[in-house]
Amino acid sequence: MSGKSIRVSGHGLKVPRRRAEDIRRRLLRLDLLDRDLKPIQLGEHVVFPLKSAKRIEEVVGDANFEIILCEFEPRRLKPRSLREALRGRIPDELLEYVPSSYDLIGDLILVEIPDELKEYSKIIGEALLKLHPRARSVLSRGKTVGEYRVRLVEVIAGSEDTETIYREHGCVYKLDLRKVFFNPRLSGERLRVASLVKPGEGVLDMFAGVGTFSILIARRCSGCSVTAIELNPDAYGYLVENIRLNGVEDIVKPVRGDAREILREVEDEYDRVIMDLPHSSLDFLDVGLRVCKPEGVIHFYGAAESVEQLEERVFERSRSLGYAVEVEHRREVMEIAPRRFTFVLDLRRLS
Numbered sequence: 001m002s003g004k005s006i007r008v009s010g011h012g013l014k015v016p017r018r019r020a021e022d023i024r025r026r027l028l029r030l031d032l033l034d035r036d037l038k039p040i041q042l043g044e045h046v047v048f049p050l051k052s053a054k055r056i057e058e059v060v061g062d063a064n065f066e067i068i069l070c071e072f073e074p075r076r077l078k079p080r081s082l083r084e085a086l087r088g089r090i091p092d093e094l095l096e097y098v099p100s101s102y103d104l105i106g107d108l109i110l111v112e113i114p115d116e117l118k119e120y121s122k123i124i125g126e127a128l129l130k131l132h133p134r135a136r137s138v139l140s141r142g143k144t145v146g147e148y149r150v151r152l153v154e155v156i157a158g159s160e161d162t163e164t165i166y167r168e169h170g171c172v173y174k175l176d177l178r179k180v181f182f183n184p185r186l187s188g189e190r191l192r193v194a195s196l197v198k199p200g201e202g203v204l205d206m207f208a209g210v211g212t213f214s215i216l217i218a219r220r221c222s223g224c225s226v227t228a229i230e231l232n233p234d235a236y237g238y239l240v241e242n243i244r245l246n247g248v249e250d251i252v253k254p255v256r257g258d259a260r261e262i263l264r265e266v267e268d269e270y271d272r273v274i275m276d277l278p279h280s281s282l283d284f285l286d287v288g289l290r291v292c293k294p295e296g297v298i299h300f301y302g303a304a305e306s307v308e309q310l311e312e313r314v315f316e317r318s319r320s321l322g323y324a325v326e327v328e329h330r331r332e333v334m335e336i337a338p339r340r341f342t343f344v345l346d347l348r349r350l351s
């Protein structure tokens with residue numbers, strides 16, 4: 001981009017400086033002032049940029065004024081979108097690839113940068129920091145990998161410190177996006193599940209992460225008890241800290257380790273089981289069914305191409321394990337890849 005400032009030519013109303021404020025107000029009231037352009041100071045006069053020169057007599061009455069053609073400088077208005085902020089900073093033909101959405105997680109911004117824009121990552125990150133002055137870092141979002149389901153992220157602008165405090169439904173969660181799984185887009189799903197929990201229920205969160213389901217349930221439900229299991233030592237550390245930060249130490253019991261191992265000796269104990277490990281939850285369905293009371297509910301998150309495909313797999317697996325289940329609710333939670341989705345099935349264990 002050249003350093004030369006852009007000028008816009010248009011009609012302006014030249015008025016004596018001493019009357020300027022009064023006239024500016026009248027122009028505004030009549031919606032005649034072009035607020036995207038800056039007024040010009042001309043010695044003892046001010047020139048206001050006009051949207052239209054009609055009805056100008058109503059503004060100035062019998063005072064001395066002049067309508068002149070001028071070159072106005074545009075005001076630096078805050079861009080309304082990332083695409084707008086990047087106009088002129090990346091080639092025009094790449095603007096269509098600029099992401100239209102990104103996640104604000106505490107004071108971090110998580111954005112998926114398409115391959116076409118990879119070389120402009122830093123510029124995109126800086127533009128996002130300008131758009132969101134309270135954000136501290138911008139991270140590019142990669143794949144979710146491994147047993148701990150942690151996203152591969154890279155800081156593209158701002159501080160390298162990726163720990164933050166995120167607020168959701170009145171709860172606070174401390175977390176480090178480089179070390180733990182976290183997805184703010186599941187916030188509606190967490191609220192849905194928490195609002196189904198009845199007073200006094202015993203809840204098991206088999207794959208608890210930093211505690212988002214467990215803590216919300218504990219904060220909303222009276223007389224409940226929640227067991228939260230987590231394998232990733234970093235996520236477990238945050239789970240323990242978040243339980244304390246939200247004052248639910250008496251309700252949520254954190255347990256560190258592999259859910260299968262921890263629940264080895266448990267039978268029919270929980271009214272409600274949350275199984276949020278979509279890529280491999282089917283491998284744990286035997287455990288979930290065994291620890292769920294008859295007539296209890298399992299919130300089962302699974303990845304598949306269609307909800308019918310997931311249901312079929314769940315029914316087949318349950319049958320082969322000797323259980324009967326009924327689907328009380330089913331819905332797509334999010335798209336995770338082309339033609340691959342995470343779905344939730346609310347399963348009632350019948351026998």
Ligand SMILES: C[S@@+](CC[C@H](N)C(=O)[O-])C[C@H]1O[C@@H](n2cnc3c(N)ncnc32)[C@H](O)[C@@H]1O
Nearest residue numbers: 147148181207208209212230231232258259276
């Ligand atoms: C998809 S995340 C869900 C986290 C949480 N429900 C949330 O919404 O933030 C799955 C979590 O299960 C943990 N995990 C994976 N395998 C596990 C296992 N065998 N036992 C217990 N936790 C496990 C991962 O470390 C990860 O934190």
